[in-house]
Amino acid sequence: AEVHHYDFVLKEKNFTRLCSTKSMLVVNESIPGPVIRVHKGDTVYVNVHNQGNYGLTIHWHGVRQPRNPWSDGTSHITQCMIEPRTNLTYEVIFSDEEGTLWWHAHSNWTRQSVHGAIVVYPPRETTFPFPEPDGEEILVLGDWFEVDVNYVIHEELKVGGFSTHEPNCSTFNSQPGDFHDCSKETTYRWLVDYGKTYLLRLVDVHMDELTFFAIAGHNLTVVGTDGAYIKPIVTSYIMMAPGQTMDILVTTNQSLGEYYMATRNCYSTTTVHPGYYTQINATAILQYRGNYSSSSPSFPSSTLPYYTNYKAGIDFMSKFRSLASEKYPVDVPKNISTRMFVTVALNENVEDLYLYMAASLNNVSWLDPTLSVLDAYYWNISGFYTTDFPDEPPTYYNFLEEYLGLNVTQSFMATKVKLLDYNEEVEIVFQSTNVLNSSQNHPMHLHGHSFYVVGLGEGNFNPNEDPKGYNLIDPPYQNTAIVPKLGWFALRFRASNPGVWFMHCHIEHHYTYGMNTVFLVKNGGTVETSMRERPSNMPSCRSSSIHGIQ
Ligand code: C2O
Ligand code: CU
DSSP: OOEEEEEEEEEEEEEEETTEEEEEEEETTBSSOOOEEEETTOEEEEEEEEOSSSOBOEEEETOOOTTOGGGSOOBTTTBOOBOTTOEEEEEEEOSSOOEEEEEEEOSTTGGGTSEEEEEEEOOTTOOOSSOOOSEEEEEEEEEEOSSOHHHHHHHHHHSSSOOSOOOOEEEETTBOOTTSTTOSTTOOEEEEOTTOEEEEEEEEOOSSSOEEEEETTBOEEEEEETTEEEEEEEESOEEEOTTOEEEEEEEOOSOSSEEEEEEEOSOOOSOOOTTOOSSOOEEEEEEESSOOOOOOOBOOTTTSOOTTOHHHHHHHHTTOOBOOSSSSOOOOOOSOOEEEEEEEEEEEOSSOTTOOEEEEETTEEEOOOSSOHHHHHHTTOTTSOBSOOOSSOSSOOOTTOSSOOHHHHOOEEEOBEEEEOTTOEEEEEEEEOOGGGOOOOEEEEESSOOEEEEEEEESSOOTTTGGGGOOOSSOOEESEEEEOTTEEEEEEEEOOSOEEEEEEESSHHHHHHTOEEEEEEOOOSSSTTSOOOOOTTOOOOOOOOBTTBO
16 A cells, blocks of 8 residues: 655636636646546545635545545535635545545535546556456546636525526536537547557536436446446446446447547537537547548437436446455345435425525435534534434325425425444435426435445335345445436445545535435444544634635
8 A cells, every 4th residue: 555645736727618718716727636546545645725715625525534534525514614825634545445536625616626536446466357458538527617606606595596607518628529619629539549448437527417428439338436346337328427437448449530429418508519409518539549531520419318318317327236246245234223214305495585495305404514513523512413314204295296285395404413323234215206396316425435226216115115126136336326306216334434424415506405414423432443533733613605605
């Protein structure tokens, strides 16, 4: 195992996309920011220097961080902001994961421009569970907003409604591509040689909505997701949600030339290439080195599902299986002591006249405390949170009905956490609801633990029938999984990481509206099973706000 040091310098910088220029806070002058490359077992110290205008925190998405919630970087949950003109060194411990992960700001919506990939190679002297690739490539799938994203939250939260400034388009490594005006010259190109196999590492950093991705003329062989390997899936398209990562083998076996890579992510009103006027959000080009007659690149239109095709998404997700081999064993919890049934909803905000929307888990809409939950827990200061997050919704009803009354749809703002004993085995069934007639996919993400996705289905969860179909043999091991629109999914994990760990929808609007909760995993009784001591360099909780938002 080795130790690595990185310096992340945060500064405002001007960027031009789609004929308009704006300033964004970025790391080391680039978007995406620097790639962290490690082998499993390594430790990384990242010194974050905030030379921007507002406070932020940085989170290592999908990194377990054993016993070390202090470096999880989640604002209001594990720490207070790194204020302008201050710095903080995070200690990031790579104990469990192998594959692609990412890092991002975890405060306000700053992650829109503050993010980058993490590559975790197999431990030194060991190999991948597939033949060594000839090369690798990272594609970060993100957004471009014409205005400052923090102004978008301001509009949504303080002007009483939806923002008029949704993302303008998707991007590949921050480039919208040549279906848009003003960005043809800067279209991202991935240069390859003929007859090779490449490991393509995809990171979905979108703020909103799921994404379909395909490469014209090339099959994709998915071999990993969320920093864990899976049994290879050969497919013509993939679907990802904000927060997810995917490792894909691509064989360059086509005749020399250029092939479009494209994403469909949302409805876009931006001008796009004539003939492909619907929902093509971003393009990049896979380009073979060598001489070829350049006609226009071929486009994956027939393989790329329409962005609202939720069925195609569920079909793809249900194919995931862990390797479940001697070298990569699975350890699915089978003695569940805590069972939770959690409804996921978007609600009208009936408590705060300034907030039009709310979002909730079991009708509780998360309210950020003014001191981090971790500090309040560590110092045993009461009054910042309660430990009564409910294990089930207040009432049972037909969750997918279109017109649901206020008696079942109302949510209440509170800071309620769920207490877990060290090492206890937990099952959570997430049920989608159609409150406000607005069911959609929700990528739920858990910090500090990955979990097994043991079941997934359409409709209302049936507690008598559906568990019979659970996969306890080779379920995929993920940190972010999708509650399908008008459906449910079930996960299991062992609470083996003492500390305070956030769980939330990775769609930024829903996160802001409160579709979140916290697991507080108690210490296990010995030093090795207890969380570490509080580092002395943690930032203190002065107020740090953008447009008055904490
Ligand atoms: Cu990718 Cu709570 O974060
Ligand atoms: Cu959501």
